[in-house]
Amino acid sequence: MASAIHTFRDHRDDVNCCALSPTLLATCSGDKTIRVYSLSDFSELPFSPLSGHGYGVHWCCFSTCESYLASCSTDAAVIIWSMDTGEIMFKCEHPGRSPVRVSAIASDSSVVLSGASDGTVAIWNFQSKTLRRTGAVTEASVVACSFTPCGQMFVTGCTLGDLKVWDLDLVQLHAEKDAHDLGVTCCRCDSISQADGEAVKFRLVSCGQDSQLKIWIISQHAASGCRMQLLHTLKAQSGPVLSCAFSSDGQLVASGSVDKTVALYDANHGTLLHTLSQHERHVTTVAFSPALPYLASGSMDKTVIVWRLGDGGSAQCAEATAAVCQGRKRAGHSRLLVSDWAEEHVAAWLAEEGLEELVSTFKSHSIDGPELLGLTKDTLAKELHVGSVGLRGKVVRKIEELRAALVGSAAPDEFLCPITQEVMKDPVIAADGFSYEREAMESWIGAKNRTSPMTNLPLQTTLLTPNRMLKMAIARWRATQ
Numbered sequence: 001m002a003s004a005i006h007t008f009r010d011h012r013d014d015v016n017c018c019a020l021s022p023t024l025l026a027t028c029s030g031d032k033t034i035r036v037y038s039l040s041d042f043s044e045l046p047f048s049p050l051s052g053h054g055y056g057v058h059w060c061c062f063s064t065c066e067s068y069l070a071s072c073s074t075d076a077a078v079i080i081w082s083m084d085t086g087e088i089m090f091k092c093e094h095p096g097r098s099p100v101r102v103s104a105i106a107s108d109s110s111v112v113l114s115g116a117s118d119g120t121v122a123i124w125n126f127q128s129k130t131l132r133r134t135g136a137v138t139e140a141s142v143v144a145c146s147f148t149p150c151g152q153m154f155v156t157g158c159t160l161g162d163l164k165v166w167d168l169d170l171v172q173l174h175a176e177k178d179a180h181d182l183g184v185t186c187c188r189c190d191s192i193s194q195a196d197g198e199a200v201k202f203r204l205v206s207c208g209q210d211s212q213l214k215i216w217i218i219s220q221h222a223a224s225g226c227r228m229q230l231l232h233t234l235k236a237q238s239g240p241v242l243s244c245a246f247s248s249d250g251q252l253v254a255s256g257s258v259d260k261t262v263a264l265y266d267a268n269h270g271t272l273l274h275t276l277s278q279h280e281r282h283v284t285t286v287a288f289s290p291a292l293p294y295l296a297s298g299s300m301d302k303t304v305i306v307w308r309l310g311d312g313g314s315a316q317c318a319e320a321t322a323a324v325c326q327g328r329k330r331a332g333h334s335r336l337l338v339s340d341w342a343e344e345h346v347a348a349w350l351a352e353e354g355l356e357e358l359v360s361t362f363k364s365h366s367i368d369g370p371e372l373l374g375l376t377k378d379t380l381a382k383e384l385h386v387g388s389v390g391l392r393g394k395v396v397r398k399i400e401e402l403r404a405a406l407v408g409s410a411a412p413d414e415f416l417c418p419i420t421q422e423v424m425k426d427p428v429i430a431a432d433g434f435s436y437e438r439e440a441m442e443s444w445i446g447a448k449n450r451t452s453p454m455t456n457l458p459l460q461t462t463l464l465t466p467n468r469m470l471k472m473a474i475a476r477w478r479a480t481q
Contacts, residue, residue, distance in 0.1 A: 002264065002274055002295065006042045008304040010035055010049075015298030016284055017059045017243075021066040022291035023344040024083065027304050030056035034071050036083070039292060040347040040359050042306070047086025052079050059102045063109045070112060072100035078114045078124070090129045094122050101143050106151035107191075108433035111168065113154055115142030121156065123168060135170045138162060144186045149193040149202050150455045151433045153220070157184030163206055165218060165226050167457065173226035174218070180208025186243045190250045190267075191290075193454075200455050203231070203267070205253050207241035213255045215267060220455060232270030236263045242282060248290040252309075254297075256283030262297045262307075278305055291348050338402050339476055341369025353398050358386065375399055415474050419444060419453055423478075427471055428464040432457065435467045 013030035020026075024045075025037045033049040034057055055074035062069055068089065069081045076097040080089040094100050098118035105112055111132060112124040121142060122134040137156050144157030148165075153173065156164050161183050165174040187206040194201050199221040207213045213234040219227050239258030246253055246267060253267040262276040262283055281300035288295055293309040341349070346367050347359045361384055367375075377396055380386040386395070411423050417437035426438040432452035436444075444453060445462050452459055 002276055002307045002309050004276075004278055004305050005294075005308045006306045008035070008037065008042075008306075009302065010044070011302050011304075013056065013302065014284065014300040015302060015304055016057060017061075018285050018287050018296045018298045018304055019061045019069070020287045020289040020294065020296055021062040021083075022289070022348060024062070024066065025296055025304070025306070026060050026062065026069055027298060028057035028060040028071055029302070032056060032073075034060055034069070034081070036069070036086070039289065039294065039306075040344065040351065040363065045086070050081055050086055052081075052088055052091070053077060055099075058100065061104055063105045064107050065109060068105065068109065070103050070105050072103040072114055074099040076100055076116070078103050078112060080112065080126075092122070092124050092129070092131070094120075095131070095134045096120065101141060102145050104145050104147050104154065106147045106433070107149065108151050108429070110151065110433065113145055113147065115145045115156060117141040119158070121145065121166075121170070123170075133168065133170050137164060137166065137170070137172075140183075144184050144206070146187050146189045146204070148189050148218075149191055150200070150452065150457070152452065152455050152457045153226075155187055155189060155204055155218075157187045157206060157208075159183040161208065161210075163187060163204070163216075163228070165228070168460075173220070174228050176216075176228050179206060179214065180210050180212065182209035182240075184208045185241065188245050190246045191248055192250045195454070203246070203250065204228075205244045205246055205267075207244040207255055209240045211235065211237060211240055211257070213237075213241050213244055213253070213263070213265070215253065215270065220457070222451065234263075234265055234270055234272070236265070236272045236275065237261055239282075243285045245286050245288055247288045252288070254286040254288065254295055256286045256297055256299075258282045260299075262286055262295070264295070264309075276307060279303065292352055338369045338373060341372065343368050345369065346372050355391075355395065355398075358391075358395070361386070372399060373403060411477070414470070415477065424470070424474060427467040427474070429467050430464060431459040431461045435470055436464075438464060 011029040011031050015029050018027045023039050028034045032053050036045045036048040053073035053075050057071050057073045060071045072078045076094045078092040082089050094116050098116040100114045100116050102115045109126050114122045119138040120136050123132045125132045138158040140158040140160040147154045153167050161178045161180045163176040163179040185208050190203040199219045201219045204216045215232040217229050237257035237259050241255050241257045243256040253265045255263045260279050264274040279299040283299050285298040295307045298304045350359050377392050380392045386392050415423050417424050419440040424437045427435045428438045429435050434454050
């Protein structure tokens with residue numbers, strides 16, 4: 001089901017957190033540094049390690065676009081780093097200078113959230129770099145936070161054991177008292193939400209000092225408000241569970257524990273799929289790749305292990321792993337048309353298809369999406385010097401599958417307007433972070449609807465911003481049909 005494919009041993013103290021983007025791995029540690037690696041060949045980036053914190057770094061996370069990385073520390077600072085240059089874009093000091101235990105970036109990168117040991121949270125405007133809101137959310141330490149899929153709400157967890165749901169004005173929408181006896185240690189929202197009538201539903205996974213992992217469903221209804229229901233309580237690990245995460249398609253859940261193991265579950269049925277036992281001390285962090293069948297785990301043994309999912313195991317495991325690779329909602333190369341792939345997306349695809357040995361060759365020849373689609377057995381042999389006949393044949397077969405999918409596929413979900421369910425002609429981004437057909441959204445607002453069609457939460461503004469990148473992607477897709 002899973003096999004360790006690489007172990008990093010660069011940190012000089014406990015690894016506190018790791019994060020994955022479609023092409024990068026970031027790790028942070030008590031040694032005050034953040035390290036950033038390429039997933040194509042596991043090399044450390046030239047600007048790594050990042051050194052800007054005065055004390056140990058507790059948490060790090062990528063923006064959805066992969067351009068930014070947020071980190072937070074006992075020094076009361078949240079730093080936003082550029083993933084192009086490794087430079088500090090801006091630095092936020094938490095009000096009261098309390099140690100910051102956790103941070104998060106909204107899915108649309110509009111706001112940054114930080115949670116501190118004094119029980120307060122702070123919300124920062126990403127663009128203006130100014131403090132938007134701050135306030136107390138608990139009498140204990142805030143040790144966990146996660147934005148909902150829409151980015152208009154967030155969940156906090158504290159050392160008292162409570163889970164709470166908030167909007168961006170710090171209005172409490174729901175409180176689940178004593179969700180974990182002895183305290184919450186981590187919580188993560190699924191990246192996928194579902195509309196059910198007038199309600200929007202999404203899942204939350206949480207873990208705690210009670211040695212339990214819990215999967216919840218949270219529903220937000222315009223009339224009845226926010227509700228939270230427990231779906232599964234998972235007890236496969238024998239010690240406090242320190243970290244948890246959903247896979248990008250929501251099919252899998254992973255958790256790391258004081259018992260030195262990583263547990264992998266089927267998120268829908270709550271069944272244990274596999275237990276990974278290679279760390280020598282407490283597993284403090286787990287994270288899934290949004291684009292590759294990879295899981296990363298970090299530990300107090302100062303190592304980070306990257307696991308490849310799908311290397312055997314039961315049919316159920318294989319099916320779950322295939323869902324990770326093919327999930328239509330995930331970020332990364334699978335959400336783009338092949339003709340829009342850059343070199344790093346091609347590298348990610350090669351690794352996903354078990355063709356890792358060709359990554360360096362393709363990168364040295366600057367093979368992007370359009371060039372990938374034009375490759376033949378002859379060009380592979382004569383220009384890329386791929387010597388194995390069998391390997392050339394496998395690559396060509398995989399490319400033919402991409403061509404067939406490109407020509408014959410239905411419109412991707414992200415090209416459809418949530419209101420009309422038709423392919424958009426003039427997509428715009430609303431204040432809720434979702435993209436809509438301009439005419440449909442203007443009609444929605446014109447009917448004096450000041451709530452989001454997707455979340456039923458109030459829209460902070462009726463301003464609509466053209467989504468030019470999406471418009472160009474739709475135009476390219478139309479040209480292939």
